Amino acid sequence: MAKLLQELLQYRPQTRLLNTVYFSSRRHNLKLIVIIIIVIALKIWLQSYGGGGGHFNDHQYNNNAQKNYQPDWKSLDSRPLPSWYDEAKVGIFIHWGVFSVPSFDSEWFWWHWKGLHWAKDENFMRRNYRPGFSYTDFAPSLTAELFNADAWAQMIEKSGAKYVVFTTKHHEGWTNYKSNVSWNWNSVDNGPHRDLTGNAMYGCNFNLVAGSLQQKPEVAKAIRRTNITLGLYHSLYEWFNPMYLSDKKNGFKTNKFIKDVLWPELYYVVNQFKPDLLWSDGDWEAPDTYWESKKFLAWLYNDSPVRKTVVTNDRWGRGTMCHHGGYYTCKDRFDPGVLQKHKWENAMSLDVTSWGFDRTSGLSNYLPIENLTEILVRTVSCGGNILINVGPTSDGRILPIFEERLLQLGSWLKINGDGIYSSKPWRVQNDSVTEDVWYTKRQDTVYAFLLKWPDNNMLALTDPKLTPKTSVKLLGYEGDISFKVYSQPNNGLQLDLGN
Numbered sequence: 047m048a049k050l051l052q053e054l055l056q057y058r059p060q061t062r063l064l065n066t067v068y069f070s071s072r073r074h075n076l077k078l079i080v081i082i083i084i085v086i087a088l089k090i091w092l093q094s095y096g097g098g099g100g101h102f103n104d105h106q107y108n109n110n111a112q113k114n115y116q117p118d119w120k121s122l123d124s125r126p127l128p129s130w131y132d133e134a135k136v137g138i139f140i141h142w143g144v145f146s147v148p149s150f151d152s153e154w155f156w157w158h159w160k161g162l163h164w165a166k167d168e169n170f171m172r173r174n175y176r177p178g179f180s181y182t183d184f185a186p187s188l189t190a191e192l193f194n195a196d197a198w199a200q201m202i203e204k205s206g207a208k209y210v211v212f213t214t215k216h217h218e219g220w221t222n223y224k225s226n227v228s229w230n231w232n233s234v235d236n237g238p239h240r241d242l243t244g245n246a247m248y249g250c251n252f253n254l255v256a257g258s259l260q261q262k263p264e265v266a267k268a269i270r271r272t273n274i275t276l277g278l279y280h281s282l283y284e285w286f287n288p289m290y291l292s293d294k295k296n297g298f299k300t301n302k303f304i305k306d307v308l309w310p311e312l313y314y315v316v317n318q319f320k321p322d323l324l325w326s327d328g329d330w331e332a333p334d335t336y337w338e339s340k341k342f343l344a345w346l347y348n349d350s351p352v353r354k355t356v357v358t359n360d361r362w363g364r365g366t367m368c369h370h371g372g373y374y375t376c377k378d379r380f381d382p383g384v385l386q387k388h389k390w391e392n393a394m395s396l397d398v399t400s401w402g403f404d405r406t407s408g409l410s411n412y413l414p415i416e417n418l419t420e421i422l423v424r425t426v427s428c429g430g431n432i433l434i435n436v437g438p439t440s441d442g443r444i445l446p447i448f449e450e451r452l453l454q455l456g457s458w459l460k461i462n463g464d465g466i467y468s469s470k471p472w473r474v475q476n477d478s479v480t481e482d483v484w485y486t487k488r489q490d491t492v493y494a495f496l497l498k499w500p501d502n503n504m505l506a507l508t509d510p511k512l513t514p515k516t517s518v519k520l521l522g523y524e525g526d527i528s529f530k531v532y533s534q535p536n537n538g539l540q541l542d543l544g545n
Contacts, residue, residue, distance in 0.1 A: 048537055053232045056292055057393045060312070060461070070404060071346050072135050076242050098306055105480065107504070111192060113348065113353075114348060115343075115344050115347045115348055116344060117340040117341045117343070117411055118340060119340065119366075119370045121344075122340060122343050122344065122347065122370070122371075123371075125347055125372075126171075127372055127373060127389055128322075128354070128355050128356070128357055130275060130322070130355065130357075131209075131323070131357045131372075131431065132389060132391075132431070132468075133208075133467060133468040134207075134208035134209050134275065134431065134467070135426055135431050135432070135466050135467055135468075135469070136205075136206060136207045136208055136209075136422070136431070136432055136434070136455075136466065137206065137207050137208065137209040137210060137211060137277065137323075137391075137431060137432070137433040137434070138205060138207045138209075138210045138211070138433070138434055138435075138436065138452070139210075139279070139393060139395070139401070139433045139434060139435035139436070140210065140211070140212045140213060140435070140436060140437075140438065141213050141216065141401040141402045141435060141436075141437045142154055142212075142213055142222065142242070142359075142402070142437070142438045143213060143215075143216045143218060143220050143222065144156075144181070144182075144188055144220045144237070144401065144404045145182040145187050145216065145218060146188060146402055146403050146437065146438060146439060146440045147185075147187045147188050147440045148170075149169075149402070149403045149404055149405040149406065149439070149440065150167070150170050150183055150404065150405060150406060151164075151166065151400070151406075152399065152400035152401065152402060152404060153216060153400065153401050153402030153437070154217075154408070155167060155402075156181045156218050156285060156286075157217065157285050159171060159181070160181065160286070161285060161286075162331070163336045165502050166275050181218075182231070184244055185231070185236045185237050186236065186237060186438050187237075187440055188233070188236075188237035189238055189440060189442075190233075190237070190238035190440070190442040191235065191238070191241060191243060191441050191442065192439075192441045192442045192443050193240075193242070193415060193438075193441070193442025193443075194442070196443065199274065199319045200272075201449055201452055201453075202272075202274055203272045203273070203274060204452065204453055204454070204456045205434075205452035205455050206455055206456040206459030206460070207274065207434070207452075207455075208273065208274065208275060208460075208467070209274060209275035209276070209277050209322075209323060209339070210274055210275070210276065210277060210540045211275060211277035211278065211279050211323060211325045211433060212243060212276075212277070212279065212280060213278075213279045214315055214319075215279075215280050215281050215311065216281050217280075217283060217284060217285050218279075218284070218285065218361035219231060219284035219285070219286070219287055219328075220232065220233070221233065221311065222242040222243045222397045223241050223242065223243040223244065223310060223315070223318070223319075223468050224241055225314070226310065226314075227306060227307045227310050227515060228307070228311070229310060236478075238442075239484050242318070243278070243434075244318075244405055245316075248503075253310060263521055275322050275323065275356075276319070276320075276321050276322055276323070276485070277321050277322065277323030277324070277325055278315055278319060278321040278323070278325065278534070279314060279325040279327060280311070280315055280324065280325070280326060280327070280484070281326075281327050281328035282308060282326060282327065282328045282329045282337055282361075282362075283328040283329070283331060283332070284303075284307075284328075284480075287303060287307065288307060289302045289303040289307060290303040290307075293332075293336070294331065294332070296340065297528050298333070298336040299334045301336065301338070302533055303392070303422060303439065304336065304337065304338055306310065308337070309338070312342060315352070316350050316352065316356075317345065317350070317351060320351050320352050321352065321356070321458035322356055322357065323356065323357045323358075324346070324357075324358050324359075325359055325361075326339075326359055326362055326371075327361050327365065328361075329361045329362055329364065329367075330361075330364050330365050330367075330527065331364065332363065332369075332393075333363050333364050333365065333426050334362050334363025334364070334365075334366055335363070336363070337362060337363050339362035339363050339366070342363075343358065343362070343371075346358070356379060357372050357373065357393065358371050358372035358373075359371055359373055359374070359375050360372070360373070360374045360376070361375065361506055369457060373389040373390055373391055373431070374386070374388050374390040374391070375393055376390065378394070379392065379393065379394045379395075379524075380392050380393070380430075381394070381421060381424065381425060382426060382428060383424060383428065384475065385429055385471055385475050386428060386429050386430065387427050389429065389430075389431075390429065390430045390431075391430055391431045391432070391433055392421065392425045392430050392432045392433065393433040393435070393436060394421065394432065394433070394435065395434075395437075396412055396413050396418070396434060396435065396436055396447075396448055396451050397411050397412055397435075397437065398412070398413060399411050400437065401435050401437060402437040403438060403440075403445070404439035409447075412451070413451070415451060415454040415455065415458070418434070418451060418454075418455060419455070419458055420497055422455075422466070423466075423484050423495040423497070426466055426469060426486055427471065427472075427476065427484040427485060427486050428471065428475050429470075429471045434452075434455075436448040436452070445527040461521055461526050462495075462520040462521055462522075464488065464491075464493070464521060465486050465488065465493030465495065465521070466486070466489075468486060468488055469486040469488045469493065470486065470487050470488065471486065471487070472486060472487040472492055473487040473509075474509050475508075477494070477507060477508055478508050478509055478511055479506060479508040479511050480494065480505065480506050480507065480508065481498070482498045483495065483496050483497070483507065484497070485509070492510060493508070494507055499543070500543065503540040503542065503543045503544040504540060504541070504542060504543070504544075505540070505543055506532045506538065506539070506540050506541075507538045507539045507540075507541065508532060508538035509538055510538050510539055511537070511538070512531050512537065512538070512539055516529075516539070518539070518541060527541055527542070527543065528541070528542045529541045529542065530542075
């Protein structure tokens with residue numbers, strides 16, 4: 047430790063302080079949330095960071111990396127993670143499907159109603175729909191008549207997100223594109239009669255003119271002018287597909303569903319839409335050998351049109367989550383609060399009870415912006431990305447409360463994004479003494495995020511080391527912040543925020 051401190055004195059750390067003002071609807075006054083960012087000489091902190099820190103630097107894609115991956119986990123897991131993903135930090139998740147029509151309970155409504163026979167879902171149907179009404183009868187009401195791809199893209203761009211993950215198929219089996227293996231259970235043959243995946247992500251908005259489809263090129267231009275990276279969600283299993291249920295009944299020793307449905311769909315999605323992120327889900331009932339995941343991933347990494355840029359998650363078969371794949375999700379809303387050795391993602395929803403649009407959600411179900419930024423800071427500090435979910439309505443609108451949160455997030459990132467984008471975990475994630483302080487680093491700067499304003503305006507940061515060249519800045523504020531040596535444990539900094 048003494049040697050480390052002696053080396054630290056040779057470098058010139060710079061400290062930056064982030065400040066954001068929010069309006070609190072609870073107290074009807076201005077609420078101050080401060081985020082502090084501290085950057086210290088990169089060479090020293092990488093030495094002290096240990097095994098966990100080296101992972102993110104080593105896991106970058108380059109043209110000299112291995113290109114021929116074998117269909118086994120040892121080989122597939124050795125593939126470097128394309129660097130764009132770790133640099134992006136913030137993504138938007140979009141859950142949209144037939145479940146958006148009943149918009150009751152959650153996107154799992156069909157399973158809760160017909161699979162688990164939950165009383166609240168059965169009562170909902172009994173009260174509101176005719177006898178014999180089936181889940182497939184909801185599909186024509188997925189009209190998407192107010193869907194505007196240009197507006198979606200602009201909203202996502204204004205949120206500060208760098209990538210989006212759009213649902214092509216959830217566990218209900220409905221595809222938001224023309225599927226040749228899901229006849230009349232897709233968005234072209236039924237419902238809106240539009241390729242929603244193409245429209246949503248590529249701006250290919252169409253009008254029906256004289257019996258033919260005519261593209262509106264201005265929407266395509268608007269989408270492609272953004273810097274948003276395309277990701278697609280695709281469920282492996284389907285709750286009520288007869289072929290899947292037959293394979294399941296046979297103990298997954300047969301694979302008719304794989305050959306006739308899953309593989310044709312996965313290959314089509316990759317070849318047609320060329321996503322740079324493939325978000326797999328619905329894998330937990332069967333092992334990866336049934337899904338033939340390793341074979342598919344070898345093709346994806348070796349021969350697909352996105353082989354150099356594509357990023358994958360860890361949901362490829364029972365037991366693979368948090369162990370195999372590109373980055374780890376481990377579980378929904380994974381938020382460990384400590385540094386992870388492998389790149390990971392916190393997939394979470396602004397509506398804390400549902401991923402799809404739920405008409406019954408009240409105001410208390412939606413995360414306030416203060417909570418969202420706190421989760422974001424903690425996630426990034428511990429080496430993760432955050433994927434923030436919104437659920438559009440059946441007619442294609444993103445609710446004003448979702449829009450408000452995304453625009454608030456964008457305003458916050460405009461000021462504080464320097465400590466988020468392309469940042470790395472620092473040698474400590476949160477301050478050793480002062481609560482609610484989280485750290486990141488970017489190049490030669492360390493950023494400290496303060497989530498609570500100190501009562502006496504004096505803030506102690508006990509982990510940064512003071513040198514004669516140390517300076518402190520508040521992002522969004524031009525002046526310097528006065529400080530002195532903090533004489534308590536660790537000999538850090540004491541900042542005077544009174545001015």
